[in-house]
Amino acid sequence: MTPAFIALDWGTTSFRAYLVAVDGAVLDSRADAGGILSIADGAFEAAFERHVAGWDPALPVLASGMITSRQGWVEVPYVTAPAGLVDLAAAIRRKTTLSGREIVFVPGVCLRGPSGVPDVIRGEETQLIGASDASDGMYVTRGTHCKWIEVRAARIDRFATFMTGEVFAVLKEHSILGRLMTVGDASGGGFELGVKAGLNERDGSGGLLHMLFSARTLGLFGDIEGEQLAPYLSGLLLGAEIAGARAMFAPGTRPITVVGSTVLTAPFMVALKLAGLNSQLAPEDAAVRGLAKIGRQIGVVA
Numbered sequence: 618m619t620p621a622f623i624a625l626d627w628g629t630t631s632f633r634a635y636l637v638a639v640d641g642a643v644l645d646s647r648a649d650a651g652g653i654l655s656i657a658d659g660a661f662e663a664a665f666e667r668h669v670a671g672w673d674p675a676l677p678v679l680a681s682g683m684i685t686s687r688q689g690w691v692e693v694p695y696v697t698a699p700a701g702l703v704d705l706a707a708a709i710r711r712k713t714t715l716s717g718r719e720i721v722f723v724p725g726v727c728l729r730g731p732s733g734v735p736d737v738i739r740g741e742e743t744q745l746i747g748a749s750d751a752s753d754g755m756y757v758t759r760g761t762h763c764k765w766i767e768v769r770a771a772r773i774d775r776f777a778t779f780m781t782g783e784v785f786a787v788l789k790e791h792s793i794l795g796r797l798m799t800v801g802d803a804s805g806g807g808f809e810l811g812v813k814a815g816l817n818e819r820d821g822s823g824g825l826l827h828m829l830f831s832a833r834t835l836g837l838f839g840d841i842e843g844e845q846l847a848p849y850l851s852g853l854l855l856g857a858e859i860a861g862a863r864a865m866f867a868p869g870t871r872p873i874t875v876v877g878s879t880v881l882t883a884p885f886m887v888a889l890k891l892a893g894l895n896s897q898l899a900p901e902d903a904a905v906r907g908l909a910k911i912g913r914q915i916g917v918v919a
Contacts, residue, residue, distance in 0.1 A: 690712075
């Protein structure tokens with residue numbers, strides 16, 4: 618099968634490149650932990666060429682993610698929501714590398730919420746273009762920063778960022794909450810207990826900042842075993858995220874489409890079920906599909 622383009626998903630902490638055929642099939646892929654923050658002195662081109670060595674330099678490259686941010690290779694200004702395929706395609710930036718590769722950089726999307734505070738997505742917009750297939754509804758991308766995104770009239774209408782993944786990592790590794798956590802069988806009830814507590818954090822419980830301390834005290838008093846404390850904390854944060862997002866978006870009964878890797882989406886979908894919300898999994902290659910659609914829109918991909 619003949620390669621048609623290279624899809625590049627280059628984020629803060631990871632690098633992923635895909636060799637893609639005309640029909641969208643992934644023929645080869647390269648990945649490592651070399652996110653943009655690991656690239657010294659702005660040497661993005663050299664790092665990129667190392668990763669894609671051996672792939673035809675005549676193939677167009679479509680790039681999304683933090684590589685298009687102010688800290689990345691080529692900064693592409695945000696498009697203001699509501700924004701769809703046509704809006705993103707109209708705002709791309711192009712670059713020709715020293716080796717002659719033609720690279721298209723895709724913009725992110727921004728908005729100001731009801732409180733006037735700005736919010737942004739960069740990379741998730743491409744996943745949405747690939748996952749939504751122009752279908753309206755609620756989408757959630759899982760990662761270090763989790764995004765709840767509402768699509769209306771085939772455009773990203775509004776969204777909100779939840780720092781769930783990063784907060785969990787910081788609290789587990791760098792706070793007193795992690796001191797009693799042990800490695801072991803985490804298949805017990807700690808996660809479900811945490812989710813239910815987080816879902817009820819607005820119900821006279823003192824709020825999340827108070828409830829977080831329970832991830833220590835439940836261990837101190839033996840209510841939860843050490844190997845269940847990390848799942849409990851994860852569930853607590855996920856439950857609080859879902860409670861907050863439900864209040865913001867009122868998703869109703871339509872299934873929420875969850876975007877991301879299995880390791881990140883599986884526990885989240887369990888938490889949604891505990892919250893009484895229906896969900897479905899997006900295609901795992903959503904970012905590649907999105908880049909293919911943008912490539913066709915601008916005439917780079919046949």
